[in-house]
Amino acid sequence: MNFTLYDYAMSGNCYKIRLFASILDVEYERIAVEFYPAAEHKSYKMLQLSRAGTLPILKSGDMILSETSAMLFWMAQKFDSFENWWPAKRGADLNALILQWMDFSSQLSKTVGRARLNALFQTPVDLDKAIEGARRALRQIESHLTEQSFDDKKFLVSDKPTIADIACFPYVALSPDVGANLGLEHDGYPAIQSWLYSIKSLDGFIPMPGIYPMHDLKADETDFAGNRPATGKVG
Amino acid sequence: MNAIEQAMQYWYPIGMLGDLQRSETRKTRLLGMDIELKTEQSGLISVFHQKKPWNTKSAYGHIWTSPSKMPKPLFDVPEAGDHERRFVPCGSVRVRCSPLRAVENFLDVAHFPFVHTDILGAEPHTEVEPYSVNIDETKDEVIATKVKFYQPQAAKSASDGIVTDYVYRVPSPMNALLYKTCPNRDDVQDVIAIFVQPLDEETCDVWPWMALYDDQSTMAEMIEFQQLIFLQDRSVLENQIPIKLPLDPKMEIPTRADLTSVAYRRWLKKHGAIYGAMVSSTDDAWVAAQ
Ligand SMILES: [Fe+2]
Numbered sequence: 001m002n003f004t005l006y007d008y009a010m011s012g013n014c015y016k017i018r019l020f021a022s023i024l025d026v027e028y029e030r031i032a033v034e035f036y037p038a039a040e041h042k043s044y045k046m047l048q049l050s051r052a053g054t055l056p057i058l059k060s061g062d063m064i065l066s067e068t069s070a071m072l073f074w075m076a077q078k079f080d081s082f083e084n085w086w087p088a089k090r091g092a093d094l095n096a097l098i099l100q101w102m103d104f105s106s107q108l109s110k111t112v113g114r115a116r117l118n119a120l121f122q123t124p125v126d127l128d129k130a131i132e133g134a135r136r137a138l139r140q141i142e143s144h145l146t147e148q149s150f151d152d153k154k155f156l157v158s159d160k161p162t163i164a165d166i167a168c169f170p171y172v173a174l175s176p177d178v179g180a181n182l183g184l185e186h187d188g189y190p191a192i193q194s195w196l197y198s199i200k201s202l203d204g205f206i207p208m209p210g211i212y213p214m215h216d217l218k219a220d221e222t223d224f225a226g227n228r229p230a231t232g233k234v235g
Numbered sequence: 236m237n238a239i240e241q242a243m244q245y246w247y248p249i250g251m252l253g254d255l256q257r258s259e260t261r262k263t264r265l266l267g268m269d270i271e272l273k274t275e276q277s278g279l280i281s282v283f284h285q286k287k288p289w290n291t292k293s294a295y296g297h298i299w300t301s302p303s304k305m306p307k308p309l310f311d312v313p314e315a316g317d318h319e320r321r322f323v324p325c326g327s328v329r330v331r332c333s334p335l336r337a338v339e340n341f342l343d344v345a346h347f348p349f350v351h352t353d354i355l356g357a358e359p360h361t362e363v364e365p366y367s368v369n370i371d372e373t374k375d376e377v378i379a380t381k382v383k384f385y386q387p388q389a390a391k392s393a394s395d396g397i398v399t400d401y402v403y404r405v406p407s408p409m410n411a412l413l414y415k416t417c418p419n420r421d422d423v424q425d426v427i428a429i430f431v432q433p434l435d436e437e438t439c440d441v442w443p444w445m446a447l448y449d450d451q452s453t454m455a456e457m458i459e460f461q462q463l464i465f466l467q468d469r470s471v472l473e474n475q476i477p478i479k480l481p482l483d484p485k486m487e488i489p490t491r492a493d494l495t496s497v498a499y500r501r502w503l504k505k506h507g508a509i510y511g512a513m514v515s516s517t518d519d520a521w522v523a524a525q
Binding site for chain 2: 008009010032033034036037038040119120121122177179180209210212213
């Protein structure tokens with residue numbers, strides 16, 4: 001096996017690694033960790049493996065990674081021989097911008113990610129602050145993607161997707177999970193909507209709960225209450 | 236009897252047994268009332284609303300409480316006594332929907348291929364074969380039997396697609412159980428339940444619980460499987476309009492309305508179990524949603 005992933009299906013951070021592995025068509029061993037309700041990632045056994053006490057954890061030989069940006073970088077180096085996802089030869093500017101958006105993705109985890117965990121499982125968080133931060137992050141990414149579109153660029157730093165897109169995608173796509181009428185639905189963000197569409201159209205795209213594939217977009221599909229299922233919403 | 240008085244007669248789940256810490260007080264809500272779930276150093280568990288104690292009991296992996304001095308008996312789950320099974324409480328997931336909508340969704344088979352794609356259903360196997368729904372008069376429960384559905388991955392332990400047989404039980408307005416083909420054994424059925432804690436008429440905490448024959452999967456894997464399924468449902472539930480469950484037949488849109496749902500709604504109406512429901516089509520929220 002190429003690596004072992006300590007994983008939780010409902011985590012947006014874990015999903016980054018599953019998604020990228022699927023896009024790169026890389027096989028790996030998956031170990032389910034009971035993040036909720038048992039908080040198994042904080043158990044003695046798991047802390048022995050990674051002191052960070054977070055998920056996911058990527059293990060390859062003796063190497064243990066606990067930060068998703070490092071994992072995505074490692075996977076790109078190791079499994080993407082065409083250097084599409086971390087285009088090292090395309091210059092310092094481009095690579096610095098990739099790093100900048102990888103950093104930005106941690107703001108999305110701290111705001112959207114934490115507010116979502118609170119909405120699902122009542123995990124303690126300063127909710128107002130997290131929601132306000134989430135709105136700010138969405139506005140920032142929306143205006144950046146709008147500018148990109150003026151240059152015919154569909155993705156965050158380039159006309160092609162990079163690991164920065166993988167890093168930012170999950171928690172932007174999951175923001176409606178936080179709740180209705182909080183300014184975190186995608187309706188008001190057209191550039192985000194088309195970016196999500198572009199990522200969902202990539203070969204190897206896989207869904208997670210809250211992030212649904214494109215083929216579920218069926219305008220005539222209604223449930224018994226006459227509503228379109230949430231799977232029919234972009235994002 | 237009004238909606239809340241009717242609702243107060245039942246037992247409700249408010250916590251998971253294995254999850255409570257000694258000398259700890261947790262705050263939660265039930266039927267719009269703030270309550271405290273207190274665990275003594277001795278392990279004794281009590282529930283208070285405005286400093287007054289409520290009845291409590293532990294059953295099926297959870298702590299249950301009722302605001303009533305004389306609650307209706309908690310429904311029986313005989314399989315909970317079968318120690319060959321593994322009991323899997325899954326924690327709770329908060330959903331912004333009527334508690335009745337959460338139960339109704341649990342009873343619906345037709346959504347499997349669209350919401351739980353490639354797990355509990357898959358296209359083109361979207362047809363729900365005719366099945367039967369009754370009210371069990373002695374137990375006063377809604378029962379749906381002979382429900383059959385093709386499932387690519389019926390459970391964590393399933394390695395292939397199988398036609399799964401389902402029986403559904405609604406023993407009280409906000410609790411439902413299903414009995415389904417066990418992928419590993421054809422002589423027994425797995426049990427999956429949702430116990431719903433109504434925080435108010437438009438918000439609930441859903442506590443899934445399972446009693447499975449599965450000696451291969453880890454606890455983490457079984458819980459994760461159920462949480463994944465339920466989070467897919469949550470996306471749908473939070474987008475349903477109106478938020479409360481319509482009980483007036485005029486409000487029902489016939490597409491995909493299934494028999495169990497119709498029987499469930501009628502049974503609720505007969506009992507006056509309308510906490511979380513919209514009873515009349517002149518209801519403001521219903522009119523606004525049109
Ligand atoms: Fe479902």
